[in-house]
Amino acid sequence: MTTLADIASCVSGYDPNALPVAQAQDFISRLVPQVDAAESLPIRSALGRVLAHDVVSAIDVPAHDNSAMDGYALRGSDLLVDAPTALDVVGTGFAGDSAVGEVLAGQCLRIMTGAVMPAGLDTVVPQEFVEANDGKVVIPSGIVRPGDNRRRAGEDLAAGEAVLHAGRVLRPADIGMLASLGQAEVRVRRRLRVAFFSTGNELRSVGETLPPGCVYDSNRYTLWAMLQRLNVDLLDMGVVRDDPPALEAAFRHAAENADAVITSGGVSVGEADHTKQVMAELGDVLFWRIAMRPGRPMAIGRIESGGHAAILFGLPGNPVAVMVTFYAFVREALLKMGGAVPQPLPMLRAASVKAMRKKPGRTEYQRGVVSRATDGSWQVEITGSQGSGILRSMSEANGLVVLHHEQGSVEAGELVDVLPFDGLV
Ligand code: AMP
Ligand code: MG
Numbered sequence: 001m002t003t004l005a006d007i008a009s010c011v012s013g014y015d016p017n018a019l020p021v022a023q024a025q026d027f028i029s030r031l032v033p034q035v036d037a038a039e040s041l042p043i044r045s046a047l048g049r050v051l052a053h054d055v056v057s058a059i060d061v062p063a064h065d066n067s068a069m070d071g072y073a074l075r076g077s078d079l080l081v082d083a084p085t086a087l088d089v090v091g092t093g094f095a096g097d098s099a100v101g102e103v104l105a106g107q108c109l110r111i112m113t114g115a116v117m118p119a120g121l122d123t124v125v126p127q128e129f130v131e132a133n134d135g136k137v138v139i140p141s142g143i144v145r146p147g148d149n150r151r152r153a154g155e156d157l158a159a160g161e162a163v164l165h166a167g168r169v170l171r172p173a174d175i176g177m178l179a180s181l182g183q184a185e186v187r188v189r190r191r192l193r194v195a196f197f198s199t200g201n202e203l204r205s206v207g208e209t210l211p212p213g214c215v216y217d218s219n220r221y222t223l224w225a226m227l228q229r230l231n232v233d234l235l236d237m238g239v240v241r242d243d244p245p246a247l248e249a250a251f252r253h254a255a256e257n258a259d260a261v262i263t264s265g266g267v268s269v270g271e272a273d274h275t276k277q278v279m280a281e282l283g284d285v286l287f288w289r290i291a292m293r294p295g296r297p298m299a300i301g302r303i304e305s306g307g308h309a310a311i312l313f314g315l316p317g318n319p320v321a322v323m324v325t326f327y328a329f330v331r332e333a334l335l336k337m338g339g340a341v342p343q344p345l346p347m348l349r350a351a352s353v354k355a356m357r358k359k360p361g362r363t364e365y366q367r368g369v370v371s372r373a374t375d376g377s378w379q380v381e382i383t384g385s386q387g388s389g390i391l392r393s394m395s396e397a398n399g400l401v402v403l404h405h406e407q408g409s410v411e412a413g414e415l416v417d418v419l420p421f422d423g424l425v
Helices: 004-010 021-031 172-180 219-228 244-257 275-281 319-337
Strands: 038-042 071-074 085-093 107-111 123-126 131-133 136-139 162-164 185-189 193-199 233-240 260-264 283-289 297-305 308-315 348-352 363-372 378-382 399-403 415-420
Touching: 004 021, 004 283, 004 297, 021 297, 021 319, 071 085, 071 136, 162 172, 193 219, 193 244, 219 233, 219 260, 219 319, 233 244, 244 260, 244 275, 244 297, 244 308, 260 319, 275 283, 275 297, 275 308, 283 308, 297 319, 308 319, 319 363, 348 363, 363 415, 378 399, 378 415
Parallel strands: 085 107, 193 233, 193 260, 260 308, 348 378
Antiparallel strands: 038 185, 071 107, 071 123, 085 136, 131 136, 283 297, 297 308, 348 415, 363 378, 363 399, 399 415
Protein backbone atom coordinates (compact mmCIF):
# COMPACT_ATOMS: atom_id res chain seq x y z
CA MET A 1 0.00 0.00 0.00
CA THR A 2 1.33 3.44 -0.86
CA THR A 3 2.19 5.44 2.23
CA LEU A 4 1.28 9.07 2.71
CA ALA A 5 4.98 9.91 2.35
CA ASP A 6 4.99 8.22 -1.10
CA ILE A 7 1.99 10.28 -2.15
CA ALA A 8 3.52 13.48 -0.80
CA SER A 9 6.62 12.85 -2.92
CA CYS A 10 4.40 12.76 -6.05
CA VAL A 11 2.63 16.05 -5.31
CA SER A 12 4.67 18.93 -6.72
CA GLY A 13 5.59 21.62 -4.21
CA TYR A 14 4.12 19.68 -1.27
CA ASP A 15 4.28 21.76 1.89
CA PRO A 16 2.06 20.50 4.74
CA ASN A 17 2.29 23.85 6.53
CA ALA A 18 0.99 26.03 3.69
CA LEU A 19 -0.59 23.60 1.27
CA PRO A 20 -2.35 25.16 -1.73
CA VAL A 21 -5.90 23.88 -2.26
CA ALA A 22 -5.01 22.35 -5.64
CA GLN A 23 -2.14 20.34 -4.12
CA ALA A 24 -4.36 19.13 -1.28
CA GLN A 25 -6.97 17.99 -3.84
CA ASP A 26 -4.29 16.25 -5.88
CA PHE A 27 -2.96 14.49 -2.77
CA ILE A 28 -6.41 13.30 -1.73
CA SER A 29 -7.29 12.00 -5.19
CA ARG A 30 -4.13 9.87 -5.09
CA LEU A 31 -4.94 8.61 -1.60
CA VAL A 32 -8.51 7.40 -1.91
CA PRO A 33 -9.30 3.82 -2.98
CA GLN A 34 -12.49 2.82 -4.86
CA VAL A 35 -15.11 0.40 -3.68
CA ASP A 36 -15.62 -2.23 -6.35
CA ALA A 37 -18.55 -4.26 -5.07
CA ALA A 38 -21.69 -3.85 -7.16
CA GLU A 39 -25.37 -4.71 -6.85
CA SER A 40 -28.33 -4.92 -9.23
CA LEU A 41 -31.21 -2.56 -8.56
CA PRO A 42 -34.56 -1.82 -10.17
CA ILE A 43 -33.95 1.28 -12.27
CA ARG A 44 -36.17 3.46 -10.10
CA SER A 45 -33.96 2.70 -7.11
CA ALA A 46 -30.82 3.65 -9.01
CA LEU A 47 -31.31 7.42 -9.23
CA GLY A 48 -28.14 9.11 -7.97
CA ARG A 49 -26.23 5.82 -7.81
CA VAL A 50 -22.99 5.07 -9.67
CA LEU A 51 -23.18 2.89 -12.76
CA ALA A 52 -20.92 -0.17 -12.36
CA HIS A 53 -20.56 -1.10 -16.06
CA ASP A 54 -21.02 0.49 -19.46
CA VAL A 55 -24.60 0.06 -20.66
CA VAL A 56 -24.69 -1.15 -24.26
CA SER A 57 -27.91 -0.86 -26.19
CA ALA A 58 -29.20 -4.23 -27.41
CA ILE A 59 -31.78 -2.59 -29.66
CA ASP A 60 -32.24 0.38 -31.95
CA VAL A 61 -34.27 3.15 -30.30
CA PRO A 62 -36.56 3.87 -32.02
CA ALA A 63 -36.75 0.41 -33.53
CA HIS A 64 -38.24 1.63 -36.86
CA ASP A 65 -38.26 4.74 -38.99
CA ASN A 66 -41.37 6.56 -37.78
CA SER A 67 -43.30 9.76 -38.23
CA ALA A 68 -42.47 12.89 -36.22
CA MET A 69 -45.84 14.47 -37.08
CA ASP A 70 -49.51 13.79 -37.64
CA GLY A 71 -49.85 14.06 -41.44
CA TYR A 72 -49.25 12.11 -44.63
CA ALA A 73 -46.29 9.86 -45.34
CA LEU A 74 -45.04 9.88 -48.91
CA ARG A 75 -42.11 9.31 -51.22
CA GLY A 76 -39.94 12.42 -51.45
CA SER A 77 -39.35 11.60 -55.10
CA ASP A 78 -43.09 12.13 -55.81
CA LEU A 79 -42.96 15.80 -54.77
CA LEU A 80 -43.19 18.19 -57.68
CA VAL A 81 -40.85 21.16 -57.52
CA ASP A 82 -42.95 23.97 -58.97
CA ALA A 83 -46.52 22.68 -58.83
CA PRO A 84 -48.80 21.18 -56.17
CA THR A 85 -48.48 17.41 -55.73
CA ALA A 86 -51.66 15.28 -55.68
CA LEU A 87 -51.49 11.83 -54.07
CA ASP A 88 -54.02 9.04 -53.33
CA VAL A 89 -54.47 8.21 -49.64
CA VAL A 90 -54.41 4.39 -49.39
CA GLY A 91 -54.74 3.85 -45.63
CA THR A 92 -53.88 5.04 -42.12
CA GLY A 93 -50.94 4.17 -39.88
CA PHE A 94 -51.38 4.59 -36.13
CA ALA A 95 -48.62 4.55 -33.49
CA GLY A 96 -48.27 0.95 -32.33
CA ASP A 97 -49.44 -0.63 -35.62
CA SER A 98 -46.97 -2.96 -37.24
CA ALA A 99 -45.82 -1.85 -40.71
CA VAL A 100 -48.64 -1.54 -43.23
CA GLY A 101 -48.40 -3.03 -46.72
CA GLU A 102 -46.73 -1.46 -49.71
CA VAL A 103 -47.51 2.12 -50.66
CA LEU A 104 -46.85 2.72 -54.35
CA ALA A 105 -45.57 5.76 -56.24
CA GLY A 106 -48.33 8.36 -56.47
CA GLN A 107 -49.83 7.14 -53.20
CA CYS A 108 -49.50 8.23 -49.57
CA LEU A 109 -50.51 7.07 -46.12
CA ARG A 110 -52.38 9.05 -43.47
CA ILE A 111 -49.95 8.73 -40.54
CA MET A 112 -49.87 9.58 -36.83
CA THR A 113 -46.87 10.68 -34.76
CA GLY A 114 -44.81 7.65 -33.79
CA ALA A 115 -46.37 5.33 -36.42
CA VAL A 116 -44.00 3.14 -38.44
CA MET A 117 -43.06 4.54 -41.88
CA PRO A 118 -43.90 1.95 -44.57
CA ALA A 119 -40.99 0.76 -46.73
CA GLY A 120 -40.14 3.24 -49.48
CA LEU A 121 -41.75 6.26 -47.78
CA ASP A 122 -39.28 8.79 -46.43
CA THR A 123 -41.17 12.05 -45.90
CA VAL A 124 -44.11 13.29 -43.83
CA VAL A 125 -46.10 16.38 -44.68
CA PRO A 126 -47.91 17.77 -41.60
CA GLN A 127 -51.68 17.59 -41.94
CA GLU A 128 -52.20 21.35 -41.56
CA PHE A 129 -50.40 22.03 -44.85
CA VAL A 130 -52.49 19.84 -47.15
CA GLU A 131 -55.92 19.90 -48.67
CA ALA A 132 -57.57 16.52 -48.17
CA ASN A 133 -60.68 15.56 -50.19
CA ASP A 134 -62.22 12.33 -51.45
CA GLY A 135 -59.30 10.08 -50.67
CA LYS A 136 -56.77 12.49 -52.18
CA VAL A 137 -54.40 15.09 -50.77
CA VAL A 138 -52.94 18.09 -52.50
CA ILE A 139 -49.63 19.36 -51.16
CA PRO A 140 -48.53 22.87 -52.11
CA SER A 141 -45.04 23.02 -53.61
CA GLY A 142 -42.11 23.98 -51.37
CA ILE A 143 -43.85 22.90 -48.13
CA VAL A 144 -41.69 19.86 -47.40
CA ARG A 145 -38.37 18.52 -48.62
CA PRO A 146 -37.65 14.81 -49.05
CA GLY A 147 -36.73 13.29 -45.64
CA ASP A 148 -38.60 15.89 -43.55
CA ASN A 149 -40.48 14.89 -40.38
CA ARG A 150 -39.19 11.34 -40.34
CA ARG A 151 -37.37 9.90 -37.31
CA ARG A 152 -34.73 7.34 -38.25
CA ALA A 153 -34.45 3.94 -36.59
CA GLY A 154 -31.64 4.07 -34.02
CA GLU A 155 -31.36 7.87 -34.10
CA ASP A 156 -31.71 8.03 -30.31
CA LEU A 157 -29.71 4.88 -29.46
CA ALA A 158 -28.12 2.52 -31.96
CA ALA A 159 -27.85 -1.23 -31.22
CA GLY A 160 -24.33 -2.07 -30.00
CA GLU A 161 -23.59 1.48 -28.88
CA ALA A 162 -22.38 2.21 -25.31
CA VAL A 163 -25.01 4.66 -24.18
CA LEU A 164 -23.95 5.20 -20.56
CA HIS A 165 -20.48 4.70 -19.18
CA ALA A 166 -19.31 3.12 -15.93
CA GLY A 167 -18.78 5.74 -13.24
CA ARG A 168 -21.76 7.82 -14.24
CA VAL A 169 -23.96 9.13 -11.45
CA LEU A 170 -27.42 8.30 -12.77
CA ARG A 171 -29.71 11.24 -13.44
CA PRO A 172 -33.40 11.40 -14.36
CA ALA A 173 -32.75 11.25 -18.12
CA ASP A 174 -30.55 8.18 -17.61
CA ILE A 175 -33.29 6.36 -15.73
CA GLY A 176 -35.63 7.09 -18.65
CA MET A 177 -33.01 5.97 -21.16
CA LEU A 178 -32.52 2.66 -19.36
CA ALA A 179 -36.28 2.18 -19.56
CA SER A 180 -36.24 2.99 -23.28
CA LEU A 181 -33.82 0.09 -23.70
CA GLY A 182 -36.28 -2.17 -21.93
CA GLN A 183 -33.92 -2.60 -19.00
CA ALA A 184 -35.70 -3.21 -15.68
CA GLU A 185 -32.55 -3.44 -13.57
CA VAL A 186 -29.12 -1.91 -13.60
CA ARG A 187 -25.80 -2.74 -11.92
CA VAL A 188 -24.51 -0.01 -9.66
CA ARG A 189 -21.63 0.23 -7.21
CA ARG A 190 -22.49 -0.47 -3.63
CA ARG A 191 -23.06 2.61 -1.53
CA LEU A 192 -20.06 4.01 0.26
CA ARG A 193 -20.28 3.75 4.06
CA VAL A 194 -19.35 6.96 5.81
CA ALA A 195 -19.02 7.33 9.58
CA PHE A 196 -18.99 10.77 11.15
CA PHE A 197 -18.77 12.30 14.59
CA SER A 198 -18.09 15.58 16.34
CA THR A 199 -15.33 16.09 18.89
CA GLY A 200 -15.19 18.68 21.64
CA ASN A 201 -16.18 18.81 25.30
CA GLU A 202 -18.18 21.99 24.73
CA LEU A 203 -20.66 20.27 22.40
CA ARG A 204 -24.20 19.30 23.30
CA SER A 205 -26.67 17.53 21.08
CA VAL A 206 -30.11 18.85 20.22
CA GLY A 207 -32.58 17.93 22.94
CA GLU A 208 -30.00 18.40 25.71
CA THR A 209 -29.87 21.47 27.94
CA LEU A 210 -27.09 23.91 27.20
CA PRO A 211 -24.85 24.59 30.24
CA PRO A 212 -22.81 27.82 30.31
CA GLY A 213 -19.78 27.61 28.03
CA CYS A 214 -21.33 25.00 25.76
CA VAL A 215 -22.69 25.14 22.17
CA TYR A 216 -25.03 22.89 20.29
CA ASP A 217 -23.33 20.54 17.87
CA SER A 218 -24.35 21.79 14.43
CA ASN A 219 -21.57 20.22 12.38
CA ARG A 220 -23.00 16.74 12.63
CA TYR A 221 -26.23 18.03 11.14
CA THR A 222 -24.66 19.93 8.26
CA LEU A 223 -22.43 16.93 7.60
CA TRP A 224 -25.42 14.60 7.69
CA ALA A 225 -27.22 16.84 5.20
CA MET A 226 -24.27 17.19 2.82
CA LEU A 227 -23.67 13.44 2.93
CA GLN A 228 -27.35 12.73 2.19
CA ARG A 229 -26.91 14.56 -1.09
CA LEU A 230 -24.09 12.21 -2.02
CA ASN A 231 -26.18 9.09 -1.64
CA VAL A 232 -23.90 7.32 0.84
CA ASP A 233 -24.75 5.06 3.79
CA LEU A 234 -24.34 6.99 7.02
CA LEU A 235 -23.08 5.95 10.40
CA ASP A 236 -23.77 8.84 12.80
CA MET A 237 -21.58 8.30 15.84
CA GLY A 238 -22.70 11.37 17.79
CA VAL A 239 -20.47 13.61 19.89
CA VAL A 240 -17.30 12.02 21.22
CA ARG A 241 -15.82 13.48 24.38
CA ASP A 242 -12.24 14.65 24.54
CA ASP A 243 -11.14 11.52 26.29
CA PRO A 244 -8.51 9.20 24.77
CA PRO A 245 -10.30 5.86 25.41
CA ALA A 246 -13.58 7.27 24.04
CA LEU A 247 -11.85 8.72 20.99
CA GLU A 248 -9.93 5.52 20.36
CA ALA A 249 -13.08 3.41 20.61
CA ALA A 250 -14.84 5.76 18.18
CA PHE A 251 -12.06 5.72 15.60
CA ARG A 252 -11.73 1.93 15.85
CA HIS A 253 -15.45 1.45 15.39
CA ALA A 254 -15.39 3.77 12.35
CA ALA A 255 -12.38 2.02 10.78
CA GLU A 256 -14.07 -1.37 11.23
CA ASN A 257 -17.45 -0.34 9.89
CA ALA A 258 -16.96 2.35 7.28
CA ASP A 259 -14.99 3.20 4.15
CA ALA A 260 -14.45 6.77 5.29
CA VAL A 261 -14.71 8.64 8.56
CA ILE A 262 -15.31 12.35 8.86
CA THR A 263 -14.75 14.20 12.11
CA SER A 264 -15.00 17.85 12.98
CA GLY A 265 -12.95 19.76 15.53
CA GLY A 266 -9.75 19.12 17.38
CA VAL A 267 -7.29 19.35 14.48
CA SER A 268 -5.95 22.90 14.90
CA VAL A 269 -2.29 23.44 15.56
CA GLY A 270 -1.87 23.91 19.30
CA GLU A 271 -5.19 22.17 19.95
CA ALA A 272 -5.34 21.10 23.59
CA ASP A 273 -7.51 18.02 23.09
CA HIS A 274 -6.53 14.44 22.33
CA THR A 275 -8.12 13.99 18.92
CA LYS A 276 -4.94 14.48 16.90
CA GLN A 277 -2.92 12.20 19.13
CA VAL A 278 -5.45 9.35 18.85
CA MET A 279 -5.75 9.80 15.07
CA ALA A 280 -1.98 9.56 14.72
CA GLU A 281 -1.80 6.43 16.88
CA LEU A 282 -4.38 4.54 14.85
CA GLY A 283 -2.91 5.05 11.42
CA ASP A 284 -0.97 7.02 8.91
CA VAL A 285 -2.31 10.57 9.33
CA LEU A 286 -1.04 14.00 8.28
CA PHE A 287 -2.00 17.30 9.85
CA TRP A 288 -2.18 20.02 7.24
CA ARG A 289 -2.39 23.76 7.30
CA ILE A 290 -4.05 24.56 4.02
CA ALA A 291 -3.53 27.90 2.30
CA MET A 292 -7.23 28.69 2.34
CA ARG A 293 -9.89 30.60 4.22
CA PRO A 294 -11.91 29.38 5.96
CA GLY A 295 -10.71 25.88 6.76
CA ARG A 296 -7.01 26.01 7.37
CA PRO A 297 -6.38 22.98 9.62
CA MET A 298 -7.28 19.52 8.40
CA ALA A 299 -6.18 15.95 9.12
CA ILE A 300 -6.02 13.43 6.30
CA GLY A 301 -4.95 9.83 6.16
CA ARG A 302 -5.89 6.24 6.86
CA ILE A 303 -6.84 4.73 10.18
CA GLU A 304 -6.90 1.01 10.86
CA SER A 305 -8.44 -1.35 13.32
CA GLY A 306 -8.96 -5.11 13.31
CA GLY A 307 -7.63 -5.45 9.76
CA HIS A 308 -10.05 -2.83 8.39
CA ALA A 309 -9.05 0.60 7.16
CA ALA A 310 -10.94 3.81 6.53
CA ILE A 311 -9.92 7.06 4.95
CA LEU A 312 -9.93 9.81 7.56
CA PHE A 313 -11.03 13.36 6.90
CA GLY A 314 -10.45 15.35 10.09
CA LEU A 315 -12.18 18.63 9.37
CA PRO A 316 -11.83 21.81 11.40
CA GLY A 317 -14.43 22.61 14.06
CA ASN A 318 -15.77 25.94 12.87
CA PRO A 319 -19.15 25.40 11.23
CA VAL A 320 -18.42 27.28 7.99
CA ALA A 321 -14.96 25.71 7.74
CA VAL A 322 -16.59 22.27 7.94
CA MET A 323 -18.82 23.02 4.98
CA VAL A 324 -16.14 24.66 2.88
CA THR A 325 -13.56 21.91 3.46
CA PHE A 326 -16.25 19.33 2.73
CA TYR A 327 -17.03 20.93 -0.64
CA ALA A 328 -13.38 21.62 -1.45
CA PHE A 329 -11.97 18.19 -0.56
CA VAL A 330 -14.38 15.59 0.77
CA ARG A 331 -17.23 15.70 -1.75
CA GLU A 332 -15.15 14.79 -4.76
CA ALA A 333 -13.07 12.26 -2.79
CA LEU A 334 -16.21 10.41 -1.65
CA LEU A 335 -17.64 10.43 -5.18
CA LYS A 336 -14.40 8.91 -6.40
CA MET A 337 -14.36 6.31 -3.63
CA GLY A 338 -17.88 5.35 -4.62
CA GLY A 339 -16.70 4.66 -8.18
CA ALA A 340 -17.99 7.86 -9.77
CA VAL A 341 -16.07 9.78 -12.37
CA PRO A 342 -16.50 13.24 -10.84
CA GLN A 343 -17.55 15.95 -13.26
CA PRO A 344 -16.27 19.50 -12.84
CA LEU A 345 -18.76 21.70 -11.03
CA PRO A 346 -20.25 24.49 -13.16
CA MET A 347 -18.95 27.92 -12.18
CA LEU A 348 -20.61 31.24 -12.86
CA ARG A 349 -18.76 34.44 -13.60
CA ALA A 350 -20.52 37.22 -11.75
CA ALA A 351 -19.69 40.88 -11.09
CA SER A 352 -18.87 41.48 -7.44
CA VAL A 353 -21.20 44.15 -6.08
CA LYS A 354 -18.61 45.20 -3.50
CA ALA A 355 -14.83 45.39 -3.35
CA MET A 356 -13.18 42.47 -1.48
CA ARG A 357 -9.77 42.47 0.15
CA LYS A 358 -7.73 39.37 -0.56
CA LYS A 359 -4.07 38.40 -0.27
CA PRO A 360 -2.50 36.30 -3.03
CA GLY A 361 -1.18 32.94 -1.79
CA ARG A 362 -4.37 31.39 -0.45
CA THR A 363 -7.80 30.40 -1.75
CA GLU A 364 -10.78 32.12 -0.18
CA TYR A 365 -14.35 30.90 -0.23
CA GLN A 366 -16.72 33.76 0.50
CA ARG A 367 -20.42 33.19 0.90
CA GLY A 368 -22.46 35.15 -1.60
CA VAL A 369 -25.90 35.76 -3.04
CA VAL A 370 -26.00 35.55 -6.81
CA SER A 371 -28.74 37.48 -8.58
CA ARG A 372 -29.52 39.12 -11.90
CA ALA A 373 -28.44 42.73 -12.31
CA THR A 374 -30.92 45.08 -14.03
CA ASP A 375 -29.18 44.45 -17.38
CA GLY A 376 -29.69 40.68 -16.93
CA SER A 377 -26.05 39.83 -16.17
CA TRP A 378 -25.04 37.90 -13.04
CA GLN A 379 -23.89 39.76 -9.95
CA VAL A 380 -22.85 38.50 -6.54
CA GLU A 381 -22.94 40.11 -3.13
CA ILE A 382 -21.19 38.75 -0.06
CA THR A 383 -23.50 37.77 2.82
CA GLY A 384 -22.89 39.77 6.03
CA SER A 385 -20.09 38.73 8.34
CA GLN A 386 -17.77 36.13 6.83
CA GLY A 387 -16.37 34.73 10.11
CA SER A 388 -15.74 30.99 9.90
CA GLY A 389 -18.01 30.39 12.89
CA ILE A 390 -20.96 32.26 11.36
CA LEU A 391 -23.07 29.54 9.82
CA ARG A 392 -25.72 32.07 8.93
CA SER A 393 -23.40 33.43 6.21
CA MET A 394 -23.66 30.03 4.56
CA SER A 395 -27.39 29.61 5.09
CA GLU A 396 -28.15 33.01 3.53
CA ALA A 397 -25.89 32.37 0.54
CA ASN A 398 -26.78 30.63 -2.71
CA GLY A 399 -23.20 30.22 -3.84
CA LEU A 400 -19.55 30.27 -2.87
CA VAL A 401 -17.39 33.00 -4.33
CA VAL A 402 -14.03 31.40 -5.06
CA LEU A 403 -11.10 33.79 -4.88
CA HIS A 404 -8.27 31.74 -6.33
CA HIS A 405 -4.80 31.15 -4.87
CA GLU A 406 -2.95 33.72 -6.98
CA GLN A 407 -5.77 36.26 -7.04
CA GLY A 408 -5.46 39.60 -5.20
CA SER A 409 -8.10 42.07 -4.02
CA VAL A 410 -11.24 42.44 -6.08
CA GLU A 411 -12.71 45.78 -7.09
CA ALA A 412 -16.42 46.52 -7.17
CA GLY A 413 -17.77 45.43 -10.56
CA GLU A 414 -14.92 42.95 -11.21
CA LEU A 415 -15.93 39.48 -12.40
CA VAL A 416 -15.35 36.62 -9.94
CA ASP A 417 -15.96 32.86 -10.02
CA VAL A 418 -18.98 31.57 -8.10
CA LEU A 419 -19.93 27.96 -7.37
CA PRO A 420 -23.74 27.93 -7.29
CA PHE A 421 -25.34 25.71 -4.64
CA ASP A 422 -28.29 24.63 -6.76
CA GLY A 423 -28.50 22.84 -10.07
CA LEU A 424 -31.30 21.69 -12.34
CA VAL A 425 -31.02 17.95 -11.85
P1 AMP B 1 -11.84 23.35 17.10
O1 AMP B 1 -11.43 23.15 15.69
O2 AMP B 1 -12.13 22.09 17.82
O3 AMP B 1 -10.85 24.23 17.81
O4 AMP B 1 -13.21 24.16 17.06
C1 AMP B 1 -13.25 25.47 16.52
C2 AMP B 1 -14.55 26.15 16.90
O5 AMP B 1 -15.64 25.44 16.33
C3 AMP B 1 -14.83 26.18 18.40
O6 AMP B 1 -15.43 27.43 18.69
C4 AMP B 1 -15.81 25.06 18.60
O7 AMP B 1 -16.64 25.26 19.71
C5 AMP B 1 -16.59 25.08 17.33
N1 AMP B 1 -17.11 23.74 17.04
C6 AMP B 1 -16.38 22.62 17.02
N2 AMP B 1 -17.15 21.57 16.73
C7 AMP B 1 -18.41 22.05 16.57
C8 AMP B 1 -19.65 21.45 16.26
N3 AMP B 1 -19.73 20.14 16.06
N4 AMP B 1 -20.74 22.24 16.16
C9 AMP B 1 -20.64 23.58 16.34
N5 AMP B 1 -19.48 24.20 16.64
C10 AMP B 1 -18.38 23.45 16.76
MG1 MG C 1 -12.22 21.58 19.86
